[in-house]
Amino acid sequence: MADLSSVVRGIQSGDMRALARACRLIDERDPRAFELLKQVFIHDGHAYVVGITGTPGAGKSTLVSGLIRLYREEGKRVAVLAIDPTSPYSGGAILGDRIRMQQHFTDEGVFIRSIATRGHLGGVSRSTGDVLHVLHAAKFDVVLLETVGVGQAELEVTQLADTTVVVMAPGLGDDIQAIKAGILEVADVFAVNKADRMGADATAQDLQQMLSLRRVPQGVSKMQGHTAVSTLTKGPEAEAGEWVPPILKTVAHKQEGLAELVASLAKHREFLMTTEAGRVIREQRRAAEFRAILYQALIDEVDARFADEISEKLQDVLDAKIDPYSGAEALSRSAIGDET
Amino acid sequence: MADLSSVVRGIQSGDMRALARACRLIDERDPRAFELLKQVFIHDGHAYVVGITGTPGAGKSTLVSGLIRLYREEGKRVAVLAIDPTSPYSGGAILGDRIRMQQHFTDEGVFIRSIATRGHLGGVSRSTGDVLHVLHAAKFDVVLLETVGVGQAELEVTQLADTTVVVMAPGLGDDIQAIKAGILEVADVFAVNKADRMGADATAQDLQQMLSLRRVPQGVSKMQGHTAVSTLTKGPEAEAGEWVPPILKTVAHKQEGLAELVASLAKHREFLMTTEAGRVIREQRRAAEFRAILYQALIDEVDARFADEISEKLQDVLDAKIDPYSGAEALSRSAIGDET
Numbered sequence: 176m177a178d179l180s181s182v183v184r185g186i187q188s189g190d191m192r193a194l195a196r197a198c199r200l201i202d203e204r205d206p207r208a209f210e211l212l213k214q215v216f217i218h219d220g221h222a223y224v225v226g227i228t229g230t231p232g233a234g235k236s237t238l239v240s241g242l243i244r245l246y247r248e249e250g251k252r253v254a255v256l257a258i259d260p261t262s263p264y265s266g267g268a269i270l271g272d273r274i275r276m277q278q279h280f281t282d283e284g285v286f287i288r289s290i291a292t293r294g295h296l297g298g299v300s301r302s303t304g305d306v307l308h309v310l311h312a313a314k315f316d317v318v319l320l321e322t323v324g325v326g327q328a329e330l331e332v333t334q335l336a337d338t339t340v341v342v343m344a345p346g347l348g349d350d351i352q353a354i355k356a357g358i359l360e361v362a363d364v365f366a367v368n369k370a371d372r373m374g375a376d377a378t379a380q381d382l383q384q385m386l387s388l389r390r391v392p393q394g395v396s397k398m399q400g401h402t403a404v405s406t407l408t409k410g411p412e413a414e415a416g417e418w419v420p421p422i423l424k425t426v427a428h429k430q431e432g433l434a435e436l437v438a439s440l441a442k443h444r445e446f447l448m449t450t451e452a453g454r455v456i457r458e459q460r461r462a463a464e465f466r467a468i469l470y471q472a473l474i475d476e477v478d479a480r481f482a483d484e485i486s487e488k489l490q491d492v493l494d495a496k497i498d499p500y501s502g503a504e505a506l507s508r509s510a511i512g513d514e515t
Numbered sequence: 516m517a518d519l520s521s522v523v524r525g526i527q528s529g530d531m532r533a534l535a536r537a538c539r540l541i542d543e544r545d546p547r548a549f550e551l552l553k554q555v556f557i558h559d560g561h562a563y564v565v566g567i568t569g570t571p572g573a574g575k576s577t578l579v580s581g582l583i584r585l586y587r588e589e590g591k592r593v594a595v596l597a598i599d600p601t602s603p604y605s606g607g608a609i610l611g612d613r614i615r616m617q618q619h620f621t622d623e624g625v626f627i628r629s630i631a632t633r634g635h636l637g638g639v640s641r642s643t644g645d646v647l648h649v650l651h652a653a654k655f656d657v658v659l660l661e662t663v664g665v666g667q668a669e670l671e672v673t674q675l676a677d678t679t680v681v682v683m684a685p686g687l688g689d690d691i692q693a694i695k696a697g698i699l700e701v702a703d704v705f706a707v708n709k710a711d712r713m714g715a716d717a718t719a720q721d722l723q724q725m726l727s728l729r730r731v732p733q734g735v736s737k738m739q740g741h742t743a744v745s746t747l748t749k750g751p752e753a754e755a756g757e758w759v760p761p762i763l764k765t766v767a768h769k770q771e772g773l774a775e776l777v778a779s780l781a782k783h784r785e786f787l788m789t790t791e792a793g794r795v796i797r798e799q800r801r802a803a804e805f806r807a808i809l810y811q812a813l814i815d816e817v818d819a820r821f822a823d824e825i826s827e828k829l830q831d832v833l834d835a836k837i838d839p840y841s842g843a844e845a846l847s848r849s850a851i852g853d854e855t
Contacts, residue, residue, distance in 0.1 A: 209840060209844070212838075212840045213838055213840040213841050213844070216838035216839070216840060218835040218838070219835075230571070231570070231571065458833060461832065461833060461839075462829055462833070464839065465828075465829050465832050465839045465842065465843065466825075466829075468839050468840060468842075468843040469817075469825070469842075469843040469846055469847065470810075470814050471843075472840075472843040472844055472846075472847040473813055473814065473817055473847045473850065473851070474810050474813065474814075476847050476848070476851050477809075477813055477851065480851065485806075485809070488805075489802055489805050489806075492801065492805050493798060493801060493802070495558040495559075498552075498553055498556035498558070499556070499801075499804065499805045499808050500549060500552045500553040500556060500808060500812075501553050502805065502808075502809075503805065503808040503809040503811075503812040504549070504553070504812055506809055506812075507809065507812040507813045507816050508816070510813065510851055511813070511816050511817065511820065511850055511851060512852060
C-alpha cells in the first residue's frame with residue numbers, strides 16, 4: 176500500500192480509490208486506520224448525513240436510489256453506506272438489493288459501499304462512524320446511511336446520522352407493530368412508501384397516533400439523543416426548539432413524494448443547525464461518539480499490549496481454573512494498574 | 516436491597532424474586548452485578564440454551580409458547596429471555612407479543628423476562644450473557660432466547676445459545692431475501708412455521724437450496740463460531756463431526772411439528788456434547804464470551820477511575836481543541852500506561 180500521507184491527500188481530493196483503501200483499512204481494523212482518522216478528521220464535519228431505516232419490504236433501497244437521483248440533479252456529491260446484516264462469520268457484505276442502485280455505480284459523483292461488520296463489540300456503529308469521518312474529509316455533500324435489517328445495532332447506527340428517515344409500507348406483518356415502537360423514537364421524518372397501495376392512509380394514521388403518545392413528557396433518560404427534543408414536542412413543525420416528525424407519503428419507484436421528502440430533510444437540518452435544541456442534540460451525539468472511540472481505542476490497546484496475558488488467562492478459564500468474571504477483573508486491573 | 520450473599524443464595528435455590536433482582540442489577544450495570552456473577556458462575560453451565568430468531572411475522576412468540584408447553588410437560592424448568600429492539604432512549608422493553616405467553620406467567624416453573632438494552636457498546640449480548648449465567652446458577656433446564664428484531668445485534672445474541680432455531684414463514688416481503696442470507700449461517704435448525712399456508716414447500720425448498728450453497732468449503736474466517744462445522748458440512752444429519760441444519764415444518768398455534776422440533780434440538784445438543792466439532796464450537800464460544808466480559812470490565816474500570824479525565828478531554832473535543840481520535844488515544848495511553 177502507498178504511504179499513509181498519500182492516502183490522506185487522495186481522500187482530501189476526493190479520489191475514489193483512496194476512499195476505498197481507507198474503508199478497507201477501517202473494515203480490517205488495521206492500526207493505520209486510527210492514524211489516518213486522526214489526520215483527516217474535520218471538526219463539525221462537512222456532509223449532511225441522512226439515515227434511512229425501517230421495516231423489511233418497505234422499499235428502502237428504491238427510496239435511496241430516488242434520493243440519489245434528486246441530490247445529483249442538484250449537483251451534489253453523494254455517498255451511500257449500506258449497513259447489511261451480514262453473517263459475522265463470512266464478514267462479507269450482502270449486496271442483494273444494491274442491484275437497484277446499479278444505475279448509479281458508473282456516476283463519478285456517487286460513492287456506494289456496504290459496511291461489513293465482523294461481530295465485534297459495537298462493530299456496526301464504530302466502523303460506520305469511522306467511515307463517515309473519511310467521507311466528511313472527502314467533502315461529500317450528502318451521505319445516505321441505509322440499514323437493511325431492523326434491530327438494536329441498526330437503531331444505534333441511525334444515531335450517527337443528522338436526520339433519520341423511517342420508511343414504512345402499508346400492510347406488513349404483525350410483529351412489525353413491536354418493531355415500530357423501537358423505531359419510533361429514532362425517527363425525524365416518516366415516509367409511508369408504496370403509498371399507492373391499499374392501507375397507506377391507515378398506516379399514516381397509525382403513526383400519527385403513536386406520535387401523539389410520544390408527546391407525553393417523560394423524564395430525561397440516561398441515554399443521550401433526541402430526549403431534549405421529544406420531551407418538548409408539541410406540534411407538527413419545528414418552532415422554538417421543537418421538532419415533531421412529519422409523516423410523508425411516497426411512491427419511490429415513481430419518484431413521487433421524494434422532492435417533498437428532500438424538503439423535509441432540509442428543514443430538519445436547519446432545525447439542528449439553528450436552534451438551541453438542535454445544538455444540544457449535536458453535542459450529545461459528539462459526546463456519545465467520543466466515548467465509543469475511546470472504548471474501542473482502549474480495547475485495541477489492551478489487545479495489542481496484553482495478548483499473552485489474555486491467552487494465558489483464557490486458558491485458565493477454559494480449564495475451569497478461574498471463572499471468566501474473576502479472570503477479566505484480574506486482567507483489567509493489571510492492564511490499568513491497581514487503584515492504590 | 517438485601518445483601519449480596521442472600522441474593523446469591525436466593526438464585527441458587529431458584530427463588531424468582533432473587534432472580535428478578537439479579538436481572539435488575541445486570542440491566543442497570545450496577546457494580547454489584549459483577550461481584551454477583553463471580554459468585555454464581557458455574558463452569559459448563561446447567562441449562563440448555565436455545566436461540567429463536569427469524570423474520571418478523573414468522574410467529575416466533577407462538578412457537579416459543581408452544582415449546583414452553585412441551586418442555587413443561589416433560590417437567591422441565593424453563594426460562595424465556597426476549598430480546599426486544601427497544602428504543603435506546605426509553606430503555607424499556609416492549610412486551611408486545613409477550614401477551615401470547617400470558618398463559619405461562621402464572622406457572623412457577625417458568626421465568627419470563629425481556630432484556631432491555633441501553634444502546635451501550637455490545638449491550639444486547641453482554642447483558643444477555645450475564646443473565647444466562649444467573650439462569651444457569653438457578654438450575655433452569657431450558658432457556659429460550661427469543662429475538663424480536665432481526666439485525667446484527669440479534670444475530671450476535673444467538674451465539675450465546677447452544678442451538679439456534681431460525682423461524683421462517685411462507686410469503687414474507689422481498690428484503691427478507693437479504694436478511695435470510697445473514698440468518699442462514701447462525702441456523703442449527705430451521706422451522707418453516709405457518710406451514711399450513713400457501714408457499715410453505717417453496718420456502719422450504721428455497722432454504723434447502725441456500726443450504727447447499729453454504730456447503731461449499733470456505734477458508735476459515737477470522738470470527739469464531741460455526742466455521743469448523745460449516746466447512747465440513749455434507750449431509751442432512753450429524754455424523755462424524757458434521758452437522759447440517761434440518762428444515763422442519765411447523766404450525767405453532769396448532770402445536771403441529773413442535774415435538775419433532777424438540778427432538779431435533781436434542782439431536783443438536785448431543786452433537787455439541789459428544790463430537791470433536793461440537794467441543795471446538797463450545798470452546799470458541801467460551802473464548803469469545805471471555806473477551807466480551809474482559810472488554811466490558813475494562814470499559815467499566817476506566818469509566819469509574821478516569822471520569823474526570825474523560826470529561827476534560829471530551830470538553831476539548833467539543834471545543835475543537837483536539838480531534839476525538841487523538842483525544843481517545845491520549846486517554847487510553849494514560850489509563851493503560853505508556854509502552855516504554
